[in-house]
Amino acid sequence: MMxxxxxxxxxxxxxxxxTFAQSAQYQTAMSKQIAQLDDPAxxxxxxMQEIANTFExxxxxxxxxxxxxxxxxxxxxxxxxxxxxxxKVDAIDDKAQAAIEKAESLSPKNDExxxxxxxxxxARIGVDPMTRGMQYGAEAATLxxxxxxxxxxxxxxxLLQGQSLYYTPEQFxxxxxxxxxxxxxxxxxxxxxxxxxxIAPNWGEAYTxxxxxx
Amino acid sequence: xxxxxxxxxxxxxxxxxxxxxxxxxGKITDKKNHPLQGVNISIKDSYDGxxxxxxxxxxxxxxxxxxxxxIFSLTNYQTQExxxxxxxxxxxNIILRNDISQLKIVTISAGSIEASSEKNNTVLKPLDIVTxxxxxxxxxxxxxxxPGTQQTNDREGLFVRGGTGYETQTFIDGLLVRNPxxxxxxxxxxxxxxxxxxxxxxxxxxxxxxxxYGQGLSSALVLESQDLPERSxxxxxxxxxxxxxxxxxxxxDKKGSFGIEADYTNLGPYLNVIKPKFxxxxxPEIIGTSANFRRKTSATGMxxxxxxxxxxxxxxxxxxxxxxxxxxxxxxxxxNVYTNLSYKELLGNDWKINAGISxxxxxxxxxxxxxPKNPDPLKIHNLSQLAQSRIMLTKNIGNYSALRFGxxxxxxxxxxxxxxxxxxxxxxxTAAFAEGDIYFTPQFVGRVGGRMEYSSKLEKMNxxxxxxxxxxxxxxxxxxxxxxxYYQKPEPQYLRFKPDLGYMKATHYIASFxxxxxxxxxxxxxxxxxxxxxxKTSPDTATNGTGYAKGIELFWRDRKSVKNLDYWVSYSYLDxxxxxxxxxxxxxxxxxxxxxxxxxxxxxxxxxTTNIGLTYSFATGRPYYNPNLPVNxxxxxxxIDYNSVGLSVSYLTAIRKAFTILxxxxxxxxxFKQVYGYHYSTDAMRRxxxxxxxxxxxxxxxxxxxxxxxxxETIDNL
Numbered sequence: 001m002m003x004x005x006x007x008x009x010x011x012x013x014x015x016x017x018x019t020f021a022q023s024a025q026y027q028t029a030m031s032k033q034i035a036q037l038d039d040p041a042x043x044x045x046x047x048m049q050e051i052a053n054t055f056e057x058x059x060x061x062x063x064x065x066x067x068x069x070x071x072x073x074x075x076x077x078x079x080x081x082x083x084x085x086x087x088k089v090d091a092i093d094d095k096a097q098a099a100i101e102k103a104e105s106l107s108p109k110n111d112e113x114x115x116x117x118x119x120x121x122x123a124r125i126g127v128d129p130m131t132r133g134m135q136y137g138a139e140a141a142t143l144x145x146x147x148x149x150x151x152x153x154x155x156x157x158x159l160l161q162g163q164s165l166y167y168t169p170e171q172f173x174x175x176x177x178x179x180x181x182x183x184x185x186x187x188x189x190x191x192x193x194x195x196x197x198x199i200a201p202n203w204g205e206a207y208t209x210x211x212x213x214x
Numbered sequence: 215x216x217x218x219x220x221x222x223x224x225x226x227x228x229x230x231x232x233x234x235x236x237x238x239x240g241k242i243t244d245k246k247n248h249p250l251q252g253v254n255i256s257i258k259d260s261y262d263g264x265x266x267x268x269x270x271x272x273x274x275x276x277x278x279x280x281x282x283x284x285i286f287s288l289t290n291y292q293t294q295e296x297x298x299x300x301x302x303x304x305x306x307n308i309i310l311r312n313d314i315s316q317l318k319i320v321t322i323s324a325g326s327i328e329a330s331s332e333k334n335n336t337v338l339k340p341l342d343i344v345t346x347x348x349x350x351x352x353x354x355x356x357x358x359x360x361p362g363t364q365q366t367n368d369r370e371g372l373f374v375r376g377g378t379g380y381e382t383q384t385f386i387d388g389l390l391v392r393n394p395x396x397x398x399x400x401x402x403x404x405x406x407x408x409x410x411x412x413x414x415x416x417x418x419x420x421x422x423x424x425x426x427y428g429q430g431l432s433s434a435l436v437l438e439s440q441d442l443p444e445r446s447x448x449x450x451x452x453x454x455x456x457x458x459x460x461x462x463x464x465x466x467d468k469k470g471s472f473g474i475e476a477d478y479t480n481l482g483p484y485l486n487v488i489k490p491k492f493x494x495x496x497x498p499e500i501i502g503t504s505a506n507f508r509r510k511t512s513a514t515g516m517x518x519x520x521x522x523x524x525x526x527x528x529x530x531x532x533x534x535x536x537x538x539x540x541x542x543x544x545x546x547x548x549x550n551v552y553t554n555l556s557y558k559e560l561l562g563n564d565w566k567i568n569a570g571i572s573x574x575x576x577x578x579x580x581x582x583x584x585x586p587k588n589p590d591p592l593k594i595h596n597l598s599q600l601a602q603s604r605i606m607l608t609k610n611i612g613n614y615s616a617l618r619f620g621x622x623x624x625x626x627x628x629x630x631x632x633x634x635x636x637x638x639x640x641x642x643x644t645a646a647f648a649e650g651d652i653y654f655t656p657q658f659v660g661r662v663g664g665r666m667e668y669s670s671k672l673e674k675m676n677x678x679x680x681x682x683x684x685x686x687x688x689x690x691x692x693x694x695x696x697x698x699x700y701y702q703k704p705e706p707q708y709l710r711f712k713p714d715l716g717y718m719k720a721t722h723y724i725a726s727f728x729x730x731x732x733x734x735x736x737x738x739x740x741x742x743x744x745x746x747x748x749x750k751t752s753p754d755t756a757t758n759g760t761g762y763a764k765g766i767e768l769f770w771r772d773r774k775s776v777k778n779l780d781y782w783v784s785y786s787y788l789d790x791x792x793x794x795x796x797x798x799x800x801x802x803x804x805x806x807x808x809x810x811x812x813x814x815x816x817x818x819x820x821x822x823t824t825n826i827g828l829t830y831s832f833a834t835g836r837p838y839y840n841p842n843l844p845v846n847x848x849x850x851x852x853x854i855d856y857n858s859v860g861l862s863v864s865y866l867t868a869i870r871k872a873f874t875i876l877x878x879x880x881x882x883x884x885x886f887k888q889v890y891g892y893h894y895s896t897d898a899m900r901r902x903x904x905x906x907x908x909x910x911x912x913x914x915x916x917x918x919x920x921x922x923x924x925x926x927e928t929i930d931n932l
Binding site: 025029046049050053054056057058060061085086087091094095128130131134135138139169170172173 | 251252254256259260261262263264265267268289290339340341444445732733818820823866868871873921
């Protein structure tokens with residue numbers, strides 16, 4: 001009896017310490033990569049790819065965490081949005097899509113994931129705005145409005161809605177003034193926004209300020 | 215006893231603490247020894263790993279030890295796993311292989327030009343059809359800027375590679391359209407009935423097309439209807455010649471939609487200002503309505519209905535040719551109804567079904583009168599009805615290959631009445647087809663198929679074999695070959711009087727080279743087409759005519775060289791002769807020009823959100839029949855060369871919340887003289903040039919779209 005108890009106890013301790021070690025390692029690794037993401041020096045596509053690769057490795061090792069996939073998708077979509085050669089955008093965007101879909105399967109109905117999905121759709125518009133504007137523009141807008149319904153306090157929703165209004169020509173429903181209102185609203189929300197954890201999405205405040213100053 | 219556990223526990227912990235860091239480095243290349251950048255290198259189930267640099271090298275350290283798996287992954291390459299023993303520094307030089315499934319695979323392309331929004335790298339986009347200068351939003355007019363087509367603007371239909379307009383068939387979602395054009399007046403053909411906005415994909419095949427399609431000797435225009443709209447919207451269009459409005463409603467669950475549309479056109483006021491060559495007998499009027507319904511029946515299934523109904527009334531009064539001082543009246547009332555119901559679904563196990571039924575009816579009531587000469591005008595009443603059903607099953611085999619087979623049944627009624635004289639017939643037409651797309655490698659595909667048809671009117675069966683091959687030379691270029699037999703029933707006007715005619719037949723041979731890069735497209739195609747059993751009406755009506763067509767065509771499109779300018783150039787060389795209808799022997803027919811050339815330019819000025827489309831078309835003169843010449847000089851004279859410049863300017867703006875387009879469209883801007891041929895009087899003493907009734911048409915319209923913009927909704931709700 002005693003033996004069994006001790007054995008179980010020991011196993012429990014071992015498992016616990018392992019989980020703890022794992023979790024700490026996960027937190028540390030994620031924090032380190034997110035810090036890299038936040039550093040403007042790392043915006044080169046090659047560097048973003050490297051960071052995305054690291055997130056993909058973490059995701060593959062962890063198996064049940066949505067955040068590494070989320071950040072990998074974020075890296076790819078940033079590359080897709082900054083890519084000058086339009087013929088390459090879809091391939092990069094496909095990588096982002098694949099990663100975000102994995103994130104979504106681990107965490108469905110997630111406003112942060114919807115925000116990245118809307119960015120992926122936005123990147124696709126750029127390839128051929130005349131032909132794709134209608135379809136992907138509507139898709140991006142729907143995703144953002146759904147994200148807003150899930151979490152009305154998410155400042156990134158307002159930031160991205162504002163961004164869309166800002167860059168859409170007035171003929172197609174854009175408006176610099178309304179964009180400004182959105183950015184200001186986003187900033188208010190940023191001021192009170194509390195990310196769910198140290199490593200949860202918390203980007204965009206600096207970018208909003210930058211857009212507002214334009 | 216406890217001791218043992220503690221030892222075990224601590225040894226476990228200490229082993230991680232005491233681990234040495236092992237360095238793993240190396241270089242990654244592809245098969246051709248080019249370095250690969252961005253490869254993700256990872257130790258399985260750990261975070262450790264690295265990314266290869268521009269020169270393919272990588273280096274990282276890991277705490278892992280012993281037997282481990284290192285994984286190398288890169289998009290478009292096969293992921294590789296390598297077992298290593300981490301007892302010291304390791305160097306790994308890896309060659310990654312292309313992931314064939316990710317490579318662009320070859321598709322059958324000989325003879326066809328596709329406009330699709332779904333696929334990348336198509337030659338055209340659906341919007342190109344709308345923005346082609348001078349096309350006035352007509353699909354067929356826009357297609358006349360592509361290689362293989364003729365500028366036969368005095369006759370109905372699309373004349374392709376030495377074929378007549380009748381030899382081109384139109385299909386919507388796989389189903390044949392019996393009357394794809396508005397009924398017109400003599401020498402003034404009607405434009406296409408269907409708006410380009412209805413279709414998400416347009417494939418124009420100028421030969422060598424699939425066994426799925428039959429009853430077109432020369433060409434197939436395959437239209438694929440839109441799926442669900444992105445959002446609900448309302449539209450309104452106004453122009454001096456008419457008005458139209460419509461709505462498209464997307465259901466709340468986003469799985470269904472319905473739409474209705476109505477339009478009214480009256481050319482009367484326009485013709486009062488710009489006098490046409492021939493006086494209109496009535497104000498030309500068109501009333502049209504359409505309705506659609508689409509429903510996703512499952513994640514992969516879709517049911518679509520499209521119904522269209524149209525009423526047209528027009529006529530002209532021309533000076534009589536035969537009787538000096540008299541006038542010829544031609545007046546026409548047309549009624550057309552077209553319906554199409556289609557269903558597609560994945561059946562599982564790699565099977566797919568496409569099914570459809572369609573019914574259409576078309577009535578032309580024509581009054582012919584020589585005034586005041588003839589007291590009893592001739593009344594012609596033509597009725598054509600077509601009911602059809604079609605089913606096609608597709609089985610995907612392996613990654614790319616597919617087997618398709620299916621059947622079609624059509625019941626056609628062709629009634630004609632000349633005053634009280636009736637000539638009616640009905641035809642039961644059945645067809646079965648099967649074809650396989652066989653990928654020998656992802657870069658080399660063969661399509662082998664056949665089609666069998668039976669017509670109860672002709673009481674004859676035919677079998678048409680078809681073969682295509684396509685080979686991809688590199689990511690952008692491919693070579694294609696096609697061969698096929700094509701059969702078609704003679705036109706109703708001959709068949710109704712002479713029931714024992716056979717099928718007309720054409721055999722196609724096509725070789726083509728195509729290069730579709732991101733910013734430019736080059737296409738060169740050569741073909742030879744042999745005609746057998748064409749309809750002859752002299753000395754007797756029989757299917758014993760012959761002919762051939764051969765030629766070379768070029769297409770070049772460039773989107774990049776000049777900023778904001780997109781242009782394409784097409785050139786067709788056509789050498790064709792035929793002996794058909796009343797022809798005494800094989801000659802170049804009166805609808806065929808030897809050289810045809812088009813330049814289409816589209817220039818977008820973003821500062822004023824205006825798109826300018828300018829199209830220039832040229833064709834060498836066409837032969838015409840002069841009855842004054844001896845028979846050995848039949849069709850030996852040619853008209854003047856054809857020149858046309860079409861312009862369209864669209865200005866995009868917003869009026870309140872409505873997305874608005876203002877369109878100015880002008881055809882034959884330069885007011886060039888255009889002569890399509892000559893009519894001779896019966897005594898051959900007088901002749902008249904066939905020229906456009908309105909040499910230059912100017913159209914100004916405004917289209918507004920009131921979308922229910924969710925973005926706007928969200929903003930207003932805050």
